[in-house]
Amino acid sequence: QVQLVESGGGLVQAGGSLRLSCAASGSISGINLMGWYRQVPGKERELVATITRGGISNSADSVKGRFTISRDNAKNTVYLQMNSLKPEDTTVYYCYANTVIRTYWGRGTQVTVSS
Secondary structure, three states: EEEEEEEOOOOOOOOEEEEEEEEEEEEEOOOOOOEEEEEOOOOOOEEEEOOOOOEEEHHHHHHOEEEEEEEEEOOOOEEEEEOOHEEEEOOOEEEEOOOOOOOEEOOEEEEEEOO
């Protein structure tokens, strides 16, 4: 089992920044890919960014140049640095972690960007 706990969400003005953190605990040795999803109510879940254990990252076109994903394997933590935030980035952000057996999810952290 893997437990994921997100933190760092909050309220920020448009153009501002937030950094999300996701700390993993439990059977962490099996984790390969980690990342972030977001889901606006009524819309499909959107993959925001992913990063492998080796540090290879990918991100959605909608956040490229604004969001940066990083990972500290020693701390079992993945981060999402979000800059130049827009009102349309407002939603709940979910951390996830993939192992060969299954995908684990955090409970989510709310990000609200005011115009």
